[in-house]
Amino acid sequence: MRNWTISGTLTVHPADQRTDLLAEPVAKALTTLDGEQVGVVEIDPELADTAAFCEAYSAPLTASANCVIVAGKRAGEVRYAAALVLATTRADVNGVIKRRLDARKASFAPMDEAVELTGMAYGGITPVGLPADWPILIDKAVADSPELIIGSGVRNGKLLVTGELLASLPNAEVIEGLAKPVA
Template sequence: MSNWNIAGTLTVVPAAERPDLVATPVAKALTGLDEQPIGVAEIDPTLADTAEFCAAYSSPLAASANCVVVAGKRGGEVRYAAAMILATTRADVNNVIRRRLDVRKASFAPMDEAVALTGMEYGGITPIGLPEGWPILVDSAVADSPELVIGSGIRGSKLLVTGALLASLPGAEVIEGLAK
């Protein structure tokens, strides 16, 4: 297992050894990523939100990446995408993501909709295991990161991954300027 410099006080184990620490769709997707270094660490679910997590576990905020689910309509069809951005930035929903989805207006998907569609808990949604066909828009700063802490599909754990892994996921597109 990789020695994660960003782990802080977390106890990290290979994700393949603890499928109980990830959402069901994430566990299924992890089976196809066996060659990649992916760690998982159990956390207090009340500390899952990025700022609280970083403070509690001494993990650097600059090494946290958030997955946001964005939706937009075109011709009555709702189009979804996931955007991976560093926690220190904000997704450019109104310009970059809206244009990529080819919709008139894009916004964050409602919480209940995002949870129902992904099979993951709000605050733990991750790009690993998203519905087939969803574009995964990865900010270039995320793709270039050697180590990242991301959601695991549940609030009770975090995944540790590389930006290269996120950029290589099915449906992933690295986009310069996705986040500001």
Template structure:
């Protein structure tokens, strides 16, 4: 697959480069159409979206960020992930709070998100998340022909089409998830 959003990066088939992926991501890719997933090695210091896009010439509007959200209700905690375009923000206290059916929702503490996802902070991605986590994907992400997302580590990025992400086992496409 040719990736028009890769900027100066060389994109390789992700299934052939598990060393560039967090373990849960490498495992999850085996269950997906691997011909539609690319990976590119990057400088880990440039993993944050804005720095990545600026340095490698990739469009911010073609990048999506995955955030882990923690909601609480009646002493019960609920973790979920959401994926929104980098040019938007997830509506955590509106849409996500209602989807999780919790009184309060906020970004999960970094150490908990890292420990429970098995991925590095700044590299958490929807591919390979725990099977019991709901994954909420903004409709604009699902409709994107190609996106740059995390790979589970800070030293690479995945290149994927939005419809592949929308088809992940726990994914639910949500209109208005992002503002």
């Protein structure tokens, strides 16, 4: 198992040995990835939101990435995508993502819709295990990161991964400028 330097005060386990900390679609998707590259930590589900998580467990905000589900609409058709950006930035939904989805309008998918379509808990949605036809848009800064903390599909766990692993996911597209700095 890899030695993760960003785990803060948490104990890291190989993800394939703690599937109780993964949503079902995430556990299934991880069987196709190199398990040595993925760690998982158990957390208090009340602390799943990024800022609270980082503060409580001494994990660096700069190594945390957020996955948001975006719905793009054109001519009555809805297209979904996941966008993965560093927690210190915000996804460019109305610029880069809207153009990539070839949509007239793009916005964050409603919470209940995102949960139903992904099979994951809100606040734990991750790019690992998403529907096979969804593009996974990854900001270049995420892809270039040696270590990242992301959701595990449930609120009581977090995955530790590399940007390289995320960029290798099926349907992943690394995009320069996908994220904008937080103002």
